[in-house]
Amino acid sequence: MPADIECTACKLAFSVGTYHYHSFDDGYIGSTLLVCRKTGRQHRLEIPHPDRSLAFALESMSSVLIAPKRLAGTMIMLPDDDWARRRIISTRVLADIACDCCSELGTLIDAANPGMRCPNCGEILPRPVAEWMT
Numbered sequence: 001m002p003a004d005i006e007c008t009a010c011k012l013a014f015s016v017g018t019y020h021y022h023s024f025d026d027g028y029i030g031s032t033l034l035v036c037r038k039t040g041r042q043h044r045l046e047i048p049h050p051d052r053s054l055a056f057a058l059e060s061m062s063s064v065l066i067a068p069k070r071l072a073g074t075m076i077m078l079p080d081d082d083w084a085r086r087r088i089i090s091t092r093v094l095a096d097i098a099c100d101c102c103s104e105l106g107t108l109i110d111a112a113n114p115g116m117r118c119p120n121c122g123e124i125l126p127r128p129v130a131e132w133m134t
C-alpha cells in the first residue's frame with residue numbers, strides 16, 4: 001500500500017510502498033516504489049512473477065518531483081514517461097541496491113518514518129497526503 005508524501009515547505013513529492021499490477025502480461029506482478037533519502041529522487045523496483053525467469057528491474061525518474069499533479073486531488077501522479085534508465089538487478093534487498101542518482105548503497109527506502117526530514121530542504125515531512133490500494 002503505497003503512501004504519497006509531499007513536503008509542505010518545498011513541495012518535493014514521492015511515493016513509497018508496494019502495489020500489485022492488474023495484469024501480469026509482461027511477467028511482472030507489481031512494483032515497490034522507492035525514494036532516495038539523500039536526493040529525494042523517485043525510484044521503483046519491478047517484481048517478477050515467481051514462475052517466470054525474469055530478474056528484478058530498477059527504474060528511476062530523471063529529476064525530483066516538485067509540486068506534481070494530483071489524481072482526484074489526493075494521490076500524487078507519477079508521470080509514466082518520466083521513468084528512465086531501466087536496469088536489471090539481482091536482488092530486492094534495498095541495502096544492496098545502488099541508487100541511480102547518487103550511486104550509493106542503502107539510500108533507497110520503501111517507507112517514510114514519522115519525523116523523516118525532506119531530502120530536498122531538510123524540513124520534517126508531513127504525514128502522507130494519500131495512502132492507496134490497488
Ligand SMILES: [Zn+2]
Nearest residue numbers: 007010118121
Ligand atoms: Zn522539502
Ligand SMILES: [Zn+2]
Nearest residue numbers: 036099101102
Ligand atoms: Zn540517491
